[in-house]
Amino acid sequence: MLKHYLEPQDMHSAQRMGLKELEWELVLEKLGHTPNLTELGMFAVMWSEHCSYKHSKLALRQFPTTGPRVLVGPGENAGVVDIGDGQAAVFKIESHNHPSAIEPYQGAATGVGGIVRDVFAMGARPIALLNSLRFGELDSAHQRHLFSGVVSGISGYGNCLGIPTVGGEVYFNQSYTGNCLVNAMCVGLISHDKLARGKAAGLGNRVLLIGALTGRDGIHGATFASEELSDSSSTKRPMVQVGDPFMEKLLIEACLELIDRKVIVGMQDLGAAGLTSASSEMAARASTGVEIDVACVPRREPHMSPYEVMLSESQERMLLVVEPSRVAEVVAICNRWGLSATDIGVVTDTGAVRVLDGSEVVAEVPAQALASAAPVYTPAMQVPSWQADVQKLDLDTVPLPADYSQILLALLGSPTIASKEWVYRQYDYQVRGDTVVLPGSDAAVLRIKGTPKGLAISVDCNSRYVYLDPFRGGAIAVAEAARNLAVSGAEPLAVTNCLNFGNPEKPEIFYQFHQAIAGMAEACRALETPVTGGNVSLYNETNGKAIYPTPTVGMVGLLTDVTKRVTSGFKQPGDVVLLLGDTHDELGGSEYLKVVHQLERGAPPALDLVREKALQKLLVAAADARLLASAHDCSEGGLAVALCESAFPLGFGADVTLENVNQIRLDAFLFGESQSRVVVTTAPSSLAALKDLCEQYNVPCRELGRVSRDTVVVRVDSTTVIDLPTEDLARAWKGAIPCLMSQ
Amino acid sequence: MYKAKIWVTLRQGILDPAGQAVQKGLHSQGFGGVRDVRMGKFMELVLDATSEREAAGLVRETCERLLVNPVMEDYTFTLEVHG
């Protein structure tokens, strides 16, 4: 009797596994014979959208990916940029949206685990984590459950690893009600000579599997991640994967020791598509083959078939390639860390991934075919029928507020703007002792021990802008991420990104996808921040309704002298408050329109990349000359919210007078979200030098007033429009999320 | 009034890192003969109900709504008259 995993398959089973008719034919062609179940399963996961990028590959080519600092660009486990002195930063962002929607704690936890493995697989010591989270509105108990579960999952996993979670963002919007987004970013540090590659090089070298036992976790998780959620997903979901951060911590230490001692040839994490993907990618990169005996793979459960072993997505495992003479040494190092290390195969020159079960060959597939021969699609695109309509906004129909103070309080209490302390106080953001700017400012800053340098990191995306105008929204996401680094005094270096979109096979979605990338690419070129990698998460739809297109941008920047970092909080009463950049008569896509007028429409704010670049250069130069006491960019909620957020950290106030605003609506001046603007403060003695610098960089600069003791006062000419104690404003801002979450 | 005792266990096949760690700990303590350690939760609660049937319904509802994670856990319970 034929074992089921050896049975030849037909097109129907291919379709059940998510392959299309043409893909099935291509499988037949690449393989030269009819695949058995195991072989077909391997193709199905590797050719899923999640692993093959078949719908997104072409569009991604728009990104600039090279630059003087880029050491490793897209294609490896994580990007690598030079930061001088023989050191490099390694970083990547990845989504875990679907698993988190089903089990928020474990979904988020394993998301962190996955991204951390990508970074130490490069040989880097992970030094920071960030996350970008999006949920529906918090008035729903289910959304609160997702939000708190995701945050505790990140906390439970990241804290245990001893990697500080230093920043992130959280948005609440109805478009994420059926499809929350959980994007996790990890940054690592490495010296150039330690860089590891995921290559199965060297004929006869051994293939070792280390870490957790293999169970029936997430089989077909990769294909699952590429499908829309529907009401029936809860029944066909794969088994929930449970993360074991303790195991991961041991893996980190063991793998870094292996790199340090130079005893391995190649290393790769097992993520989506498990052993299939790790083995075929390692072989493909080295143009070799590998032979794996699944009978050797240590298992958690009895009676697993070769198919299940090859497709298992059990967490906390790594694949190593080791010269035969060093196997014993590698095993000893792993064992010292309490990890099992098992020899499961060998590097061959056949170009194939050959799977044995003891002495029986159960699958034999060309590695290149699995890793890189998936078809590449050019999906159709079409401007959404509603696109032009949502951009229409007649400001004459939007009444001016009667009471600006009340509006400011409402904005500060809007969960998207409100303090995220409820989130980050659950994260250990200080472990390792290098966090110089803690969560709560614009970018996180870490010092690099043994050097004067610092790394600044941020993640950003205002997806409402992208929904209203994908090109401009994409560009703004990049500009804002870079701006958050620049206000901290850091020079932006490079980008990683996580593209969360709906079903790309729908022309309107693919239009969003393509245009957002085009906009991001343009901003990346203008700001000289190439893309070094990222992740695509498509099919984020529930019952046919897509999320707001959300291209999350993660960015890393460099401070040559970390003591020159700038934070967002006012430092001293009497300091001069200035607004850098121009304000326009813009309200489209603003949080103000949403919160106060229940409108999510209009054109998002304009972005002039030349001005943006000038502003950022100025900020870095001003920080370098120690002219800035504080700096905070204007984002959601505009100038008024930025002033308050600068006042909160030390409880000071601001006494501000706006003059010559007559051509701009007052609500737009106060709450509009014009780009390329930053609120800075400076000591009176540095004012002249700062103004000179602004002139030199051609950045408009408007003196607003002074930092005051404890009240935020805004006057327009001589009329007071806002006058509230900082304490009251801070209460609204700090209390909003805890209050919603304690319902 | 009834007192409910509820046992919540991880579903078969789901990784139990705590159980694994405890098992390893026991082995290194010389308890080599211990196997298949699984960690679960145990809850006791008192509830207002006029019949065992009603009490059982309530326990099921609380388990499914809050106490048990339906994608990973199973539960059983017992009831006894209380007070």
Place this chain on the structure above:
Amino acid sequence: MYKAKIWVTLRQGILDPAGQAVQKGLHSQGFGGVRDVRMGKFMELVLDATSEREAAGLVRETCERLLVNPVMEDYTFTLEVHG
């Protein structure tokens, strides 16, 4: 071989933060009639022993050495023949 089921509970009188949080959660979900929620641990393990007496001795030893913190926890267990 025996299978042991072990219940570990916080000692009477010691405040149980997890139980309180669950109770609060239940109340806010409309289960107002639920009281005295106490959370504990439930462990299952299989052990090599040739008699129930030996098995019971082993369970007590593992509990006292590792599984239970005598400063604040109590335990009970049952045994059944396994395999």
Place this chain on the structure above:
Amino acid sequence: MRFGVVVFPGSNCDIDCYHAAKEILGQPTDYVWHETSDLSSYDCIVLPGGFSYGDYLRPGAIARFAPAMQAVAEAAGRGKLVLGICNGFQILLEAGLLPGAMRRNDHLQFRCETRHLRLENNTTPFTHLGERGQILRLPIAHADGNYYIDELGLAELKRNNQIVLRYCDAEGQPTASANPNGALENIAGIVNRRGNVFGLMPHPERALENITGGTDGQLVWTSILKWWEGNHA
């Protein structure tokens, strides 16, 4: 003065403690693997924070059986200094080197923030440079810091002046709202009767430099060094 920082599988503040002793205090310092059973060359042994053995079962429950813990007990018996921070404190409790036990934080969440602490006892080797009643600001970062001890034990702690740190508000009052985890009587750190074993939930190693978390943690580290110098001059 020689420091040994014990590394358990899952320790993660080991590098911070090493940095504190080695770079900030400038003393010879080693990482000590948990399987080491001879710690006789160290004048102060540090049990760092983290999640030894994943903190599965109970924090510190498995770590206390490590061979190094046997050696820690011996060192404590000989009067050497033992400093347990966060997870290290939990291990000392589980090992019985300090009295009491740690429960989950009363709000069930991990809590990372900087807190006010009142120095209750400035007669220990770890705090003698401070003033009684002095208010410190130190970072905390834990999920299980809800200290418990029974009434008799508490009376004993008080009688022997073993309570070293209490969570307090900015004015120094140990109020309920200043308590970040539900700890009994706001207790954040205690010593053994002899005064040479100190466990605390806050992280003095995270507050040594202005650029990272302030300098209030120096009190603990410098006290240790000065005490030792005073005894070995």
